[in-house]
Amino acid sequence: MKLQDIGTPVSTIAGVGPSLEKLLAKLGIFTVSDLLSYWPKTWEDRTRKIPLSAWNSTAKVHTIAQVLRHDWFGFGRMRTLKIIIDDGTATAALVCFNRSFLEKSLPVGSVIAVTGRFAPRYGEIQTTAFEATCLSKSASIDEFMDKPVPGSAVFPIYPLTAGLSQTQLRKVIGKALKEYCRGIENELPESVIEKRALMLKKEAVFSMHEPRDIEMAEKAKYSLIYEELYHFQETILRRSQEHRKTAAEAMKTADGSKKTFEETLSPKQKQLLGRLPFELTEDQKKVIYEMNFDIDLSNNQPDAECATLRKPGNGAPTEEPAERCVPDNAHGAGTIPVDADGAGAPSSTAKVANTPVARFHMARLLQGDVGSGKTLAAFFAALRTIDYGGQCVMMAPTEILARQHANNAAKLLEPLGIKVAFLTGNLKASGRTPLLDALKKGEIDIVIGTHAVFSQSVLYHDLRFVIIDEQHRFGVVQRNAVLDKGRQSVVQREKLAKGIMPRSPDFLLMSATPIPQTLAHTIFGDLDISIIKSMPAGRQPIKTYLTKEGNESRVYEAVRQELKNGHQAYFVYPLIEGLSGDADSNASGADEADDAAQDMAAFNADSRARRNDFAADGGAGSGGSSQKALKSAEAMFSFLSQKVYPEFKCALVHSRTDEADQIAALEAFRKNEVQVLVATSVVEVGVDVPNATCMVIEHAERFGLAALHQLRGRVGRGSAASFCFLVYSEKLTELGKARLKVLHESTDGFYIGEEDLKLRGPGDVNGIQQSGYITLGIADPVRDKAILELARADILENLAS
Ligand code: ADP
Numbered sequence: 001m002k003l004q005d006i007g008t009p010v011s012t013i014a015g016v017g018p019s020l021e022k023l024l025a026k027l028g029i030f031t032v033s034d035l036l037s038y039w040p041k042t043w044e045d046r047t048r049k050i051p052l053s054a055w056n057s058t059a060k061v062h063t064i065a066q067v068l069r070h071d072w073f074g075f076g077r078m079r080t081l082k083i084i085i086d087d088g089t090a091t092a093a094l095v096c097f098n099r100s101f102l103e104k105s106l107p108v109g110s111v112i113a114v115t116g117r118f119a120p121r122y123g124e125i126q127t128t129a130f131e132a133t134c135l136s137k138s139a140s141i142d143e144f145m146d147k148p149v150p151g152s153a154v155f156p157i158y159p160l161t162a163g164l165s166q167t168q169l170r171k172v173i174g175k176a177l178k179e180y181c182r183g184i185e186n187e188l189p190e191s192v193i194e195k196r197a198l199m200l201k202k203e204a205v206f207s208m209h210e211p212r213d214i215e216m217a218e219k220a221k222y223s224l225i226y227e228e229l230y231h232f233q234e235t236i237l238r239r240s241q242e243h244r245k246t247a248a249e250a251m252k253t254a255d256g257s258k259k260t261f262e263e264t265l266s267p268k269q270k271q272l273l274g275r276l277p278f279e280l281t282e283d284q285k286k287v288i289y290e291m292n293f294d295i296d297l298s299n300n301q302p303d304a305e306c307a308t309l310r311k312p313g314n315g316a317p318t319e320e321p322a323e324r325c326v327p328d329n330a331h332g333a334g335t336i337p338v339d340a341d342g343a344g345a346p347s348s349t350a351k352v353a354n355t356p357v358a359r360f361h362m363a364r365l366l367q368g369d370v371g372s373g374k375t376l377a378a379f380f381a382a383l384r385t386i387d388y389g390g391q392c393v394m395m396a397p398t399e400i401l402a403r404q405h406a407n408n409a410a411k412l413l414e415p416l417g418i419k420v421a422f423l424t425g426n427l428k429a430s431g432r433t434p435l436l437d438a439l440k441k442g443e444i445d446i447v448i449g450t451h452a453v454f455s456q457s458v459l460y461h462d463l464r465f466v467i468i469d470e471q472h473r474f475g476v477v478q479r480n481a482v483l484d485k486g487r488q489s490v491v492q493r494e495k496l497a498k499g500i501m502p503r504s505p506d507f508l509l510m511s512a513t514p515i516p517q518t519l520a521h522t523i524f525g526d527l528d529i530s531i532i533k534s535m536p537a538g539r540q541p542i543k544t545y546l547t548k549e550g551n552e553s554r555v556y557e558a559v560r561q562e563l564k565n566g567h568q569a570y571f572v573y574p575l576i577e578g579l580s581g582d583a584d585s586n587a588s589g590a591d592e593a594d595d596a597a598q599d600m601a602a603f604n605a606d607s608r609a610r611r612n613d614f615a616a617d618g619g620a621g622s623g624g625s626s627q628k629a630l631k632s633a634e635a636m637f638s639f640l641s642q643k644v645y646p647e648f649k650c651a652l653v654h655s656r657t658d659e660a661d662q663i664a665a666l667e668a669f670r671k672n673e674v675q676v677l678v679a680t681s682v683v684e685v686g687v688d689v690p691n692a693t694c695m696v697i698e699h700a701e702r703f704g705l706a707a708l709h710q711l712r713g714r715v716g717r718g719s720a721a722s723f724c725f726l727v728y729s730e731k732l733t734e735l736g737k738a739r740l741k742v743l744h745e746s747t748d749g750f751y752i753g754e755e756d757l758k759l760r761g762p763g764d765v766n767g768i769q770q771s772g773y774i775t776l777g778i779a780d781p782v783r784d785k786a787i788l789e790l791a792r793a794d795i796l797e798n799l800a801s
């Protein structure tokens with residue numbers, strides 16, 4: 001039987017009465033399975049002798065000693081026995097509060113076994129909490145020198161609840177082990193157990209609770225972690241297996257063709273390449289190449305007939321899932337898994353969404369540091385899709401960023417004859433109606449916007465490529481909703497009506513908040529991952545300075561020098577206005593007010609949760625400093641523009657400034673009509689003004705590491721040297737210091753991402769778990785990264801065979 005299937009109530013175990021049952025329930029233990037998988041948090045190793053002289057090591061003293069004499073101190077009822085012992089390495093005292101009876105059981109001259117934690121007190125080494133047993137009343141200690149200390153074992157230490165002791169719990173678990181352990185089945189393939197020298201499941205369970213020695217306990221733990229990560233990854237990897245296989249085969253055939261990069265481009269891609277004033281970086285080329293394969297694959301696959309498909313509108317809507325429909329003439333006939341995204345899509349158009357879709361589509365995460373040129377790579381992929389006759393959409397988390405992408409696209413793509421549109425929730429009906437109409441007719445090739453691009457009212461002609469920029473700002477993307485949009489395109493619906501399966505659009509997530517590779521596999525395991533590591537040529541590293549609150553004037557002067565040299569600066573604050581406690585970070589996306597807001601409520605709720613998480617982090621980092629002491633963007637705008645930089649032009653942006661004013665301010669900043677831009681974290685993503693060389697972030701400890709890294713990425717985009725000043729609170733905690741130090745030391749987003757996770761601490765993948773990515777038991781994907789990799793390799797091997 002599998003461990004998790006032993007559903008027998010704990011109360012059936014001898015000795016578990018109603019009161020113990022209640023205590024166990026408090027720990028979440030109801031069944032034998034719960035009990036046996038209630039893992040110890042650590043073990044106490046009493047197999048090794050730890051002499052008195054080692055009293056200040058991390059472990060307890062565990063030794064054999066001779067009783068030298070009995071001392072007494074205190075008077076009357078407070079009279080207390082002190083037993084002085086010596087084990088040949090040191091002399092120490094056992095202070096026997098309320099244990100005067102030990103006078104008899106541990107008499108002077110006896111040899112005793114002692115376990116306990118000792119500390120220096122009143123000029124001697126003492127313990128008050130100890131266990132001692134008499135081994136002999138008259139022998140010499142020399143006779144025991146080479147013998148093990150009696151009672152030597154490794155003891156599991158469990159998390160407890162009031163009223164329950166370690167001994168009680170150990171006893172119950174011991175009984176359960178005797179009765180059930182033998183019957184526990186392996187859940188890993190034999191081959192893997194053998195290859196990785198893991199314990200059998202029943203051995204592992206036994207050794208967690210009653211290990212012979214610490215090595216055995218550790219091996220058991222390792223085996224269980226491995227098993228958990230294996231199962232977790234297996235689900236994810238199976239889902240994408242077929243996808244990868246197809247893509248990998250295509251890659252193989254094409255790799256032999258020895259074409260130059262340029263020769264692999266589609267006509268419009270070639271045109272764009274020809275118009276760029278710079279060379280693509282090697283990594284950009286690699287990523288474009290990878291995406292091209294996927295796009296070719298997905299656009300060239302034959303239409304899959306869908307004979308058994310219930311026609312839409314045919315009969316009453318039903319809650320049952322639509323019948324499974326496996327194409328007989330698609331790639332790898334019969335083996336293509338039904339797209340897991342299709343199931344249970346939370347969409348109002350679930351009838352179409354529930355249609356099984358068994359086609360290949362690109363599903364890729366593009367990671368690249370801030371400023372590495374991801375957008376351009378994405379544009380290349382869009383052009384290929386457009387060459388195939390499909391439509392593309394690019395979604396950005398903020399209006400500012402979306403607008404900038406749209407401007408860029410207009411500049412780069414319109415000259416190639418591409419029709420670009422910009423769509424946000426704020427678009428007036430007069431502009432919106434014709435735009436939606438053009439989209440539906442297929443007169444627009446690429447639409448760029450906020451999540452409004454996925455509003456219910458937006459209907460595409462033939463959406464085949466979806467790009468989501470700054471994915472981390474959305475948290476877990478509701479991929480279903482996005483893919484559905486493509487399946488509901490006019491063309492796809494027409495196909496469906498003819499019994500042809502609708503196609504899922506290709507899908508590209510972009511993120512500049514690098515998730516450490518292995519973790520990315522865990523979280524986005526069913527996505528292919530592309531990475532841009534190289535930066536465009538000519539970029540200079542950004543110098544980062546940490547400045548304690550109170551020394552801002554020095555920062556302001558340093559910035560003044562840069563301004564005098566014709567450069568520009570950002571000043572970023574955690575609050576919009578004084579005392580409001582309202583950070584812009586909470587307002588990302590909240591500026592959209594239309595049906596999309598509902599569609600995408602999950603996006604926002606999630607991003608808000610993540611933001612709050614960061615804010616809470618920061619709050620702790622600042623030692624709980626009150627809101628009152630916080631500077632706000634509005635107040636500092638007045639101060640900086642009037643008192644500090646009256647000779648320069650300053651502007652203010654945050655999510656509550658009027659849209660028109662926001663655009664005007666950013667435009668003025670871009671044109672260098674404004675030199676100082678005071679802002680909240682609305683400028684965290686995307687804003688691209690190469691002449692800006694200074695980023696000042698006050699109350700830096702209030703921002704998450706990822707946000708700080710992003711903000712810093714706003715500078716260093718031109719050829720001039722750039723600077724980032726992090727002004728931090730006096731009351732910075734150790735953790736707060738460590739976080740800022742990471743930023744001070746590195747501008748490598750991959751390293752920062754890794755450190756960020758480390759600082760959150762092993763066992764606390766909080767940010768990730770909170771955002772609903774994963775829930776694991778004994779394993780911790782950060783701490784157990786190495787095991788995760790092994791498990792992953794083994795699964796891939798097994799899947800391939
Ligand atoms: P990301 O989105 O990865 O942070 P962007 O796409 O905003 O980066 O690119 C940053 C800037 O670098 C943009 O101004 C872009 O035009 C420019 N850029 C992109 N690729 C190159 C390249 N190969 N060489 C020089 N500049 C580039």
Ligand code: MG
Pocket residue numbers: 374375469686
């Ligand atoms: Mg970008």
